[in-house]
Amino acid sequence: MLVFKHKADLKEHLDQSRAQGKKIGFVPTMGALHQGHLSLVLNSARENDLTLVSIFVNPTQFDNPEDLKNYPSSLEKDLDLxxxxxxxxxxxxxxxEEMYANKVISGSFDFDGLEHQMEGRFRPGHFDGVGxxxxxxxxxxxxxxxxxxxKDFQQLQIIKKLAEKENISTEIVGxxxxxxxxxxxxxxxNERLTPELRNQASFIYKTIVAAREQFGMKNAEDLCEWVENQFNTIDxxxxxxxxxxxxxxxxxxKSFNKNDRYRLFIAVFANEIRLIDNIALN
Known part of the structure; x- marks a missing residue:
């Protein structure tokens, strides 16, 4: 396994691989790898000859400096995995410095409004940093x-839009x-959760599964209100x-059309640790 720290060295190796006719898959990560990341890597390995994995905690997508400071890092474990x-x-x-030189700032992007929903409302500038x-x-x-x-479904849709608008030929695979x-x-x-809180946080998934079971019996507003009420019962x-x-x-x-696809999105704080999830409803 080869590890590169500099863009020029990486590009030279990838160019050589392409010249040999190799198909390249790419899995960008911020490290602290887990089985979810590994599933992406294995998907890529099945469909490509070579898989590139990037490990970089991107400062410009954090709206909270404390969140950036506390983001878990475990490079040696990541490489072993x-x-x-x-x-x-x-x-x-x-x-x-390698990624941003001396200018650690975000560009500005228009994702046709995808960036203004959900995470975009609660994390100003986040998707400019991602983009x-x-x-x-x-x-x-x-x-x-x-x-x-x-898991980051909104981000996935935004990256698909990014590739389309920036004429990037890479196929984006969810x-x-x-x-x-x-x-x-x-x-x-999740690594920042105590064992007790990690177990208690299963309430998030149990609740959105229960909400999905009510899809079609309640309108969207009532279903969201039901979820809110469930969380009001715990501290x-x-x-x-x-x-x-x-x-x-x-x-x-507010209401559902049988020809469209819907998804429930949720963000929850477990103490100061912010967790997100989503589930397809139909």
Missing amino acids: LESTGKEIVVFTPNT TIVKALLELAGADRAYFGE CPILREANGLAMSSR YLKLEYVEIADEATLKPV
């Missing part, structure tokens, strides 16, 4: 396919959410938002 797959993997581990780093990484990698988890045994969506942030999780949106536009809906 990737090497254990036995697949042809190349790892890119740049520092901030900035993902555009740079996709253009550097020049991969045939790039893999993203559906992959199913991987969950812990208790249903909690796998996330690097160890604080609901930030719950929203039912059209999968294509991410706009909130």
Whole structure:
């Protein structure tokens, strides 16, 4: 497994691989890898000859400096996990200066309104930061396919829009959410939860599954109100938002059309640790 820290060295290796006719898959990550990340890597390995994994905690997508400071980091463990797959993997581990030089600021993007919904409302500037780093990484990698988890479904839709608007030829592939045994969506942030809180946070998944079972019997507003009421009964999780949106536009809906696809989105604080999840309703 090769590890590169500099863009020029990585690009040279990827160009050589392409010249040999190799198909390249790409999995961008912020490290603290878990089985959810590994599922993306294995999906890529099945569909490509070589998989590039980037590990970079992108400062411009954090609206809360404390969140950036506390974001988990475990590079050696990450590299061991990737090497254990036995697949042809190349790892890119740049520092901030390598990616941003002396100008650590976001670009400005128009994602046709996708960026103003849900996470965009609660995390100002977040998707400009995401767009900035993902555009740079996709253009550097020049991969045939790039893999993203559906846990960050809004981000997935925005990256598809980014590729379309920036004429990036890489196919953006969405992959199913991987969950812990208790249903909690796998996330690097879970590592910051105490064992007790990690178990209690399974309430998030149990609640959205129960909401899905009521789909078609309640309108969207009543269903969201039902979820809010469930969280009002407990004190160890604080609901930030719950929203039912059209999968294509991410706009909130009040009623349902049988020809459209809908998804429930939720953000919850477990103490100061922010967790997000979503579930397809139909």
